[in-house]
Amino acid sequence: xxGLVKIGPWGGSGGDPRDxxxxxxxxxxxxxxxxxxxxxxxxxxxxxxxxxxxxPRMAGPWGGSGGQKHKVKFGAGExxxxxxxxxxxxxxxxxxxxxxxxxxxxxxxxxxxxGQTPFSVPVQDDARVVGxxxxxxxxxxxxxxxxxx
Numbered sequence: 001x002x003g004l005v006k007i008g009p010w011g012g013s014g015g016d017p018r019d020x021x022x023x024x025x026x027x028x029x030x031x032x033x034x035x036x037x038x039x040x041x042x043x044x045x046x047x048x049x050x051x052x053x054x055x056p057r058m059a060g061p062w063g064g065s066g067g068q069k070h071k072v073k074f075g076a077g078e079x080x081x082x083x084x085x086x087x088x089x090x091x092x093x094x095x096x097x098x099x100x101x102x103x104x105x106x107x108x109x110x111x112x113x114x115g116q117t118p119f120s121v122p123v124q125d126d127a128r129v130v131g132x133x134x135x136x137x138x139x140x141x142x143x144x145x146x147x148x149x
Contacts, residue, residue, distance in 0.1 A: 003027065006133065008144025010119040011087040012094030015137035020059035021146060026051035028130035028146060031080050033073045034101065035061070038112040041090040041097045042140040043067035049131050062136035072101060072108045079104050080129035082122040083145050088115025096140045101129075123147050 004027055021028055028049040037043040044063030050056055074080065082102035087094060097115030101108040102122075123129060131146040 005147040009142040011096045011142030015135040015141035018062040019133040036070045036111040037067040039067035042112045063140045064138040084120040086115035
């Protein structure tokens with residue numbers, strides 16, 4: 001995907017690789033919403049993004065159906081400027097334990113339960129987070145971000 005920067009992932013090596021953006025074949029332009037399922041860890045993530053062609057696309061859900069569902073819908077002028085979270089052991093595996101989304105408007109989260117190892121992906125200037133990739137099985141094992149510079 002020309003013009004996109006792939007950063008990460010953070011978390012464990014379990015589960016299967018997930019990258020719906022490459023499969024879609026259309027680069028994302030703006031993140032529209034994120035759905036997180038979580039309790040003691042992040043059970044699953046799914047998201048909707050607008051492609052460079054303007055059409056909305058959905059990715060996921062990656063992970064299981066446990067935990068409580070939280071939906072974050074980003075406003076028309078709202079851009080994700082930072083993703084942060086933690087990962088660590090849970091149920092015998094290293095998984096993503098919590099996620100927080102920081103936009104040019106405010107902060108959403110944290111979702112989940114903090115783990116041992118923090119990570120943070122702030123983006124500079126006009127760059128923005130436009131999508132995710134990672135690994136999942138019954139939980140979200142690892143997460144990385146796509147950044148539009």
